[in-house]
Amino acid sequence: MPQRPFASNTNGRLNLEQQRKRAKELLPHLKHQDPGATLSQAQWQVARQLGFSSWPKLKAHVDAIDFAARHPGFHAGDEARTTHWRCGNDIAHSLQVAGFKGRFRMLTDPLCMGPVRDLPKEDFRAMRSAFISQAFAMAPSDAAHRISDEYDQLEELANAEHSVLWCEADAYDQLFLIRALAGLEHAPKKLELIEVDRIPGVERFIGIGQLAPDVLAWLWPQRRVIDDGAVQLARRAWSAYCDSSPVKLAELAHDTHLALPFLAPALLRQLQELPGIRDGLSLTERLSLSYIAEAGPVPFGRVFAELMAKREPLPFLGDMMFHALLRPLIEGQHPLLLQTEAHLDWPKRVLALTALGQEVVSGGANWLDFASLERWVGGVCLQPGQPHWAIDQDLMPVKRR
Known part of the structure; x- marks a missing residue:
C-alpha cells in the first residue's frame, strides 16, 4: 500500500x-x-x-x-475509549509518543487513484484491491485481505462510542473523509474531526504526518463535531465522485461548503487529474513534464521532490503513488518519457522527454490521441481512442470527441 x-x-x-x-x-x-x-x-x-x-x-x-x-487535554477526557481514524499510518507512532491512549485505525485505500465506482460492497472491494495489486505490485491476496479488513473496521464508525478523524485539506484526505462519512445514514452520537490546511511556522505544510507529537497534542482541543449536514454533503460528494460523468463533481468543486470547508478545493484539484482540453495531460503529468523539460534528463525521485516542495498546489501523493501515475507515460505504445538506468531503484532512474513528449508539452499534440492505456479518475473512465471527458481553461468538464 x-x-x-x-x-x-x-x-x-x-x-x-x-x-x-x-x-x-x-x-x-x-x-x-x-x-x-x-x-x-x-x-x-x-x-x-x-x-x-x-x-x-x-x-x-x-x-x-x-x-x-x-498538559494534554486528552488525559482529562475519555480519549482512552476513542478510535482515531487516519488515511495512513503516518501519525500512529506520534500519537503514542504524545500520550494518546485510544485505538488507531486507518483506511489506506488511495481513492485519488484508479477506478472508484458506486458498486455493491463486495464488488467495490474487489475493484479496489485489484487496482492496488496492479498499481503497487502487491500480491492480489494481500491487497484483498487488507482492503477487506480496513473497510470492515470502517463500518464500525456508525456505532462507535467516540471517533476522531484526522484530516488535512488535500484530495487524498478529503476523499477518505467523504468515503468514511458516506457510509453513515446520519451523524453518530460522538464523531469529531481534526482538520487543518496549515500550521503556524511551517513553511510548506504537506501533511499531519510531518508534525511533531507535541503539535498533535496542540491540535487535539481544536477538533469539532461532525453533524448531519456534513454527512449528507459527504454522501452527495461521494456519489458525484463515483459518477461516470464529472459534471456533478465540478458543481461541488466550484462551490463553497461550510459543513466541510476544505472539500471544494480538494475536489477541484482532483478534477484537474482529468486531461486538459489542450494537451490531454492531468495536472500531475503536466507539472512533471514541464519540470523535466526545464531540467533536462533528471532522476525520477527528483521530479517527485520538486513537485512536493514547489510546484504541486495541493500535495496529495506519496512517492509510490507518483511512480504509479507516471508509469503509463513511460510504458505505453507511444511514450512521452524515456527512462534510463533501469537497473537502479526507480527514484534513481533518469527521465527525459521523448519527441512526442516535447510536442505535447509545447502544445503541438494531445496526449489522449496517443495514449494506449485505460485510466480512471473516480468513476470517469478514459479509454484509448474513445470520446472522453476533459477539463477546459475554466476548470469545467467538457466532452472531447
Whole structure:
C-alpha cells in the first residue's frame, strides 16, 4: 500500500530560543542597511518569515504548544475509549509518543487513484484491491485481505462510542473523509474531526504526518463535531465522485461548503487529474513534464521532490503513488518519457522527454490521441481512442470527441 507523503522545512515545533538567536544574527545585517535598526525589528522579521504578524504572536503560539505538551487535554477526557481514524499510518507512532491512549485505525485505500465506482460492497472491494495489486505490485491476496479488513473496521464508525478523524485539506484526505462519512445514514452520537490546511511556522505544510507529537497534542482541543449536514454533503460528494460523468463533481468543486470547508478545493484539484482540453495531460503529468523539460534528463525521485516542495498546489501523493501515475507515460505504445538506468531503484532512474513528449508539452499534440492505456479518475473512465471527458481553461468538464 502507498504511504502518505510528508516533507517540510519544519515539523511545526518551534524553539523560541533558536528564533531569538536568529534575530540577533539578523540584527547586524539590518543595521548595515539602517543604523537605527533594533532587535525588535529583527524579531519582527523573523516572525514574519515564519508566517506570524508579530513577535508576540510567534511567542504565544510557542507557549501554546509547550502548554499542550505539558498538559494534554486528552488525559482529562475519555480519549482512552476513542478510535482515531487516519488515511495512513503516518501519525500512529506520534500519537503514542504524545500520550494518546485510544485505538488507531486507518483506511489506506488511495481513492485519488484508479477506478472508484458506486458498486455493491463486495464488488467495490474487489475493484479496489485489484487496482492496488496492479498499481503497487502487491500480491492480489494481500491487497484483498487488507482492503477487506480496513473497510470492515470502517463500518464500525456508525456505532462507535467516540471517533476522531484526522484530516488535512488535500484530495487524498478529503476523499477518505467523504468515503468514511458516506457510509453513515446520519451523524453518530460522538464523531469529531481534526482538520487543518496549515500550521503556524511551517513553511510548506504537506501533511499531519510531518508534525511533531507535541503539535498533535496542540491540535487535539481544536477538533469539532461532525453533524448531519456534513454527512449528507459527504454522501452527495461521494456519489458525484463515483459518477461516470464529472459534471456533478465540478458543481461541488466550484462551490463553497461550510459543513466541510476544505472539500471544494480538494475536489477541484482532483478534477484537474482529468486531461486538459489542450494537451490531454492531468495536472500531475503536466507539472512533471514541464519540470523535466526545464531540467533536462533528471532522476525520477527528483521530479517527485520538486513537485512536493514547489510546484504541486495541493500535495496529495506519496512517492509510490507518483511512480504509479507516471508509469503509463513511460510504458505505453507511444511514450512521452524515456527512462534510463533501469537497473537502479526507480527514484534513481533518469527521465527525459521523448519527441512526442516535447510536442505535447509545447502544445503541438494531445496526449489522449496517443495514449494506449485505460485510466480512471473516480468513476470517469478514459479509454484509448474513445470520446472522453476533459477539463477546459475554466476548470469545467467538457466532452472531447
